[in-house]
Amino acid sequence: MTSNWITTRAWLLMLPLLIVMIAIIGWPLVDTVRLSFTDAKLVGTAGGFVGLDNYVKMLSGANFQRTLVTTTLFAVLSVAAEMVIGVLAALLLNQQFYGRSVLRALMILPWALPTVVNATLWRLIYNPEYGALNAALTQIGLLDTYRSWLGEPGTALTALIVADCWKNFPLVALIALAALQAVPRDITAASMVDGASAWARFRFVIMPYLAGPLMVALVLRTIEAFKVFDLIWVMTRGGPANSTRTLSILVYQEAFSFQRAGSGASLALIVTLLVTVLAVAYAALIRKSAGAS
Amino acid sequence: MSALELIDIRKRYGVIETLRGIDLSLASGEFLVLLGSSGCGKSTLLNIIAGLAEATEGDVRIGDRSVTGVHPKDRDIAMVFQSYALYPNMSVARNIGFGLEMRKVPAAERTDAVRKTAKILQIENLLERKPSELSGGQRQRVAIGRALVRDPQIFLFDEPLSNLDAKLRMEMRTELKRLHLMLGTTIVYVTHDQIEAMTLATRIAVMRDGQIEQLATPDEIYNHPATRYVASFVGSPPMNMLEATVAEGIAHIDGSLSGFALPADIREKAGQARDVVIGIRPESLSLAPAGDAALGIDAMVEVVELTGPELVVTSTIGSQRLTASLPPKSAVTAGMAQRFAIDAGALHIFDKATGRRL
Ligand SMILES: Nc1ncnc2c1ncn2[C@@H]1O[C@H](COP(=O)(O)OP(=O)(O)O)[C@@H](O)[C@H]1O
Ligand SMILES: [Mg+2]
Numbered sequence: 328m329t330s331n332w333i334t335t336r337a338w339l340l341m342l343p344l345l346i347v348m349i350a351i352i353g354w355p356l357v358d359t360v361r362l363s364f365t366d367a368k369l370v371g372t373a374g375g376f377v378g379l380d381n382y383v384k385m386l387s388g389a390n391f392q393r394t395l396v397t398t399t400l401f402a403v404l405s406v407a408a409e410m411v412i413g414v415l416a417a418l419l420l421n422q423q424f425y426g427r428s429v430l431r432a433l434m435i436l437p438w439a440l441p442t443v444v445n446a447t448l449w450r451l452i453y454n455p456e457y458g459a460l461n462a463a464l465t466q467i468g469l470l471d472t473y474r475s476w477l478g479e480p481g482t483a484l485t486a487l488i489v490a491d492c493w494k495n496f497p498l499v500a501l502i503a504l505a506a507l508q509a510v511p512r513d514i515t516a517a518s519m520v521d522g523a524s525a526w527a528r529f530r531f532v533i534m535p536y537l538a539g540p541l542m543v544a545l546v547l548r549t550i551e552a553f554k555v556f557d558l559i560w561v562m563t564r565g566g567p568a569n570s571t572r573t574l575s576i577l578v579y580q581e582a583f584s585f586q587r588a589g590s591g592a593s594l595a596l597i598v599t600l601l602v603t604v605l606a607v608a609y610a611a612l613i614r615k616s617a618g619a620s
Numbered sequence: 621m622s623a624l625e626l627i628d629i630r631k632r633y634g635v636i637e638t639l640r641g642i643d644l645s646l647a648s649g650e651f652l653v654l655l656g657s658s659g660c661g662k663s664t665l666l667n668i669i670a671g672l673a674e675a676t677e678g679d680v681r682i683g684d685r686s687v688t689g690v691h692p693k694d695r696d697i698a699m700v701f702q703s704y705a706l707y708p709n710m711s712v713a714r715n716i717g718f719g720l721e722m723r724k725v726p727a728a729e730r731t732d733a734v735r736k737t738a739k740i741l742q743i744e745n746l747l748e749r750k751p752s753e754l755s756g757g758q759r760q761r762v763a764i765g766r767a768l769v770r771d772p773q774i775f776l777f778d779e780p781l782s783n784l785d786a787k788l789r790m791e792m793r794t795e796l797k798r799l800h801l802m803l804g805t806t807i808v809y810v811t812h813d814q815i816e817a818m819t820l821a822t823r824i825a826v827m828r829d830g831q832i833e834q835l836a837t838p839d840e841i842y843n844h845p846a847t848r849y850v851a852s853f854v855g856s857p858p859m860n861m862l863e864a865t866v867a868e869g870i871a872h873i874d875g876s877l878s879g880f881a882l883p884a885d886i887r888e889k890a891g892q893a894r895d896v897v898i899g900i901r902p903e904s905l906s907l908a909p910a911g912d913a914a915l916g917i918d919a920m921v922e923v924v925e926l927t928g929p930e931l932v933v934t935s936t937i938g939s940q941r942l943t944a945s946l947p948p949k950s951a952v953t954a955g956m957a958q959r960f961a962i963d964a965g966a967l968h969i970f971d972k973a974t975g976r977r978l
Binding site: 511513514516517518519520521522523524527531532535 | 667670671672691692693697698699701702703704705707708709710718719722723766
């Protein structure tokens with residue numbers, strides 16, 4: 328049997344799957360690209376070819392630029408906080424104490440909840456009339472009058488970041504905890520004999536073991552945070568005054584609220600490109616740090 | 621002044637008592653080997669000395685100071701781990717100097733100390749490498765260097781050679797001996813390898829089930845083992861242990877028709893004991909002509925193995941086994957009856973019930 332035939336047979340065997348993949352992934356993608364060059368509406372007109380008009384309009388629009396800033400702010404702040412809280416939680420859960428396994432299991436809970444449930448829960452907490460946050464803050468005297476955390480442009484984004492953090496720090500903690508458990512006991516013991524303080528031990532001995540896994544968590548979380556949609560959609564719909572409008576929300580509004588399928592498609596492709604650039608940059612970073620250690 | 625003193629050290633994990641009262645005192649410059657089979661509590665004891673584990677009861681004194689409750693870094697000890705425990709992200713030089721770095725020794729002084737240590741261990745050319753770029757033997761040297769550079773009161777070694785291949789292990793053994801002679805440091809060294817123990821130690825503590833079975837010089841351990849356990853743990857091939865019944869000064873080997881008259885001094889030691897175990901090292905046996913009148917025993921040769929420097933002959937006496945180490949050219953044939961002469965000065969006799977030397 329020739330290797331040629333083996334190759335042919337392999338392709339034949341993969342053919343059904345390839346057809347399905349092309350149909351459900353390839354075709355919509357190609358169609359989106361096509362749409363992005365037209366002035367199609369969501370319903371009604373099929374639209375005519377307009378060249379790069381959609382792209383130019385979107386990229387130069389104030390909406391896009393402001394949304395890009397909001398998205399970046401959301402992604403950077405929430406991911407940074409998640410990394411710090413996640414690592415601290417992992418360090419804590421790596422200690423020996425009574426009830427540790429229960430706490431470890433409980434910690435996963437926020438991450439295991441569907442985002443919609445999580446978002447609804449936080450909406451209740453932030454509720455201006457009967458929310459727990461207002462109640463707690465006034466009762467301990469930090470706040471005079473109830474505030475509408477999600478209703479004021481000044482606090483809405485921060486409130487969303489907190490909610491996102493609460494949901495996603497467990498993932499970071501889980502990854503960090505696994506990495507911590509891979510630190511050989513003898514290495515920790517050796518650093519104790521060597522006289523390393525808790526901070527020095529973390530910085531020089533433990534951190535090198537955490538760096539790689541944390542880099543993976545960072546990549547995963549940044550890309551996800553950059554694409555955030557459901558959490559914000561449920562909690563603020565991008566408001567108030569568009570202060571929490573991220574790129575995904577903008578895509579949705581453009582395509583579905585304003586029914587401009589053509590420019591919506593071009594915006595979606597721009598976001599896809601941005602995320603791809605992020606992913607590629609991170610992948611290079613991971614390869615580099617893996618090569619270094 | 622004793623460099624190290626352990627006073628009634630006990631360690632319990634739940635209901636299991638891992639260490640059951642360890643007492644010992646170590647003079648400065650001694651090389652103490654804790655010898656015992658796996659799981660007998662050697663590492664636990666070493667960790668308690670290091671401060672990496674807390675004793676349930678008892679006191680550890682280093683240089684006449686109680687260190688119970690004192691952090692490992694303040695105990696003036698250094699430790700070499702079985703797994704080497706080198707920091708994988710740091711260069712060899714930084715690995716060696718890390719203890720000094722953490723103790724805020726100035727960089728210049730540190731570099732000097734690292735150099736000097738590297739020179740002693742002949743790893744000067746490796747200082748810039750990462751541990752992953754080193755062979756097992758080189759890593760071992762770095763691990764030792766990390767301990768040496770700090771010049772502590774006591775060095776603790778936990779089976780440092782067990783991850784090396786046989787040839788390298790022998791080399792490093794000699795190297796450790798050289799270091800100890802050169803630097804005169806106090807060492808506590810854990811191993812399950814009796815040859816390491818015999819060659820390195822100034823004293824050996826043979827451990828069994830969380831207790832010290834015998835604490836003595838290698839010579840004493842080898843020639844006057846306090847118990848049957850110690851006797852069979854040290855020596856290769858291990859000491860023959862023949863169960864026998866003594867009657868009127870004659871030892872009748874159980875399960876056979878053989879026997880021999882005990883030499884006068886042994887007979888005296890045996891006293892009224894009837895059920896005994898007679899220990900004979902394989903190397904204190906030699907070939908004797910049949911019917912020879914001197915102290916000896918008849919056996920049936922089963923297997924003859926040439927190991928190179930010696931001929932190991934395994935025979936049976938009734939239901940019991942007798943192993944002899946003979947010169948390589950000895951005339952022995954498997955399947956033949958053979959009389960072995962016994963070196964009367966090298967007979968050991970133990971109480972069968974308690975296992976203690978009589
Ligand atoms: N952290 C621990 N928890 C429970 N049992 C332990 C622990 N550490 C050691 N042991 C037990 O103590 C005994 C002695 O262990 P160890 O000192 O490591 O033996 P060795 O070093 O002589 O091989 C073993 O039976 C082991 O199971
Ligand atoms: Mg051990």
